[in-house]
Amino acid sequence: MDDRVILLAAGEMTRWQNYLNVPKHLVEIEGEPLLHRLIRQSLQHGITDILVATQHECKLPEPATRIFFDTSIKDQYSSKFLSTRASWAKNARTFLIFGDTWLSETGFNAIMTPIANGICFVGRKKNGSYTGCPHGEIFGVSFAPSHHQRIFAAAKKSDQDKGKHPSAGWALYYHLTSELAANKSTEIIFVDIDDFSEDFDFPHDYDRWQKRAGNLPYTAVPEDQNLTIFKQKQRRKKLLLAVVCFSLGIIIGQMM
Numbered sequence: 001m002d003d004r005v006i007l008l009a010a011g012e013m014t015r016w017q018n019y020l021n022v023p024k025h026l027v028e029i030e031g032e033p034l035l036h037r038l039i040r041q042s043l044q045h046g047i048t049d050i051l052v053a054t055q056h057e058c059k060l061p062e063p064a065t066r067i068f069f070d071t072s073i074k075d076q077y078s079s080k081f082l083s084t085r086a087s088w089a090k091n092a093r094t095f096l097i098f099g100d101t102w103l104s105e106t107g108f109n110a111i112m113t114p115i116a117n118g119i120c121f122v123g124r125k126k127n128g129s130y131t132g133c134p135h136g137e138i139f140g141v142s143f144a145p146s147h148h149q150r151i152f153a154a155a156k157k158s159d160q161d162k163g164k165h166p167s168a169g170w171a172l173y174y175h176l177t178s179e180l181a182a183n184k185s186t187e188i189i190f191v192d193i194d195d196f197s198e199d200f201d202f203p204h205d206y207d208r209w210q211k212r213a214g215n216l217p218y219t220a221v222p223e224d225q226n227l228t229i230f231k232q233k234q235r236r237k238k239l240l241l242a243v244v245c246f247s248l249g250i251i252i253g254q255m256m
Contacts, residue, residue, distance in 0.1 A: 009099030118187030
């Protein structure tokens with residue numbers, strides 16, 4: 001039984017506006033398109049069953065295979081999930097990962113979190129302290145075959161919530177957590193990643209990320225080190241320590 005990775009890259013990308021003259025999932029970072037990076041990371045984790053759902057012509061590294069998505073539901077809020085339903089692994093775990101995402105090694109390891117029979121979301125619940133993104137993101141979700149119907153039902157319900165949640169990914173997460181809150185037999189995990197991992201929807205997302213990252217070799221240094229932010233955090237820690245020591249000194253002086 002082999003796990004399956006499905007990279008979701010079938011959007012019409014109206015928000016991206018053909019920035020840099022390429023689809024957003026093919027924008028390059030360190031000379032490597034986002035989609036190619038995700039395929040490479042999948043292979044490094046021993047997964048060779050890799051499908052790419054896209055409506056754009058593109059050459060994919062082996063062994064990735066392009067699949068066609070169900071265009072009859074493309075206007076539905078949940079289409080990014082449901083359009084690939086026929087390709088979900090029937091005897092192993094399915095990993096749905098957004099193809100316009102740059103994932104650090106830490107982030108990709110998180111998506112591969114081993115979980116026996118539950119549902120695992122990976123993303124960032126709040127704004128990105130490293131990337132500067134002002135909101136949370138969901139990068140991917142994985143589930144076992146026993147949850148196919150549950151995922152399908154929750155995604156269908158999310159169609160009624162367009163506008164209530166930041167994205168279809170969040171709508172799916174909230175529906176599942178609400179539905180399964182009392183169901184102790186199913187575990188829902190949210191792995192919160194706050195590093196350089198990021199999803200690029202608009203040109204300014206990409207530009208902001210590049211500006212924040214600067215010339216850091218993101219794949220070569222510890223991924224919690226954006227040098228500027230790291231130094232700022234260190235200064236805050238020293239200032240806090242100084243304030244605590246000063247306050248303790250005053251208290252001890254008054255007691256003597």
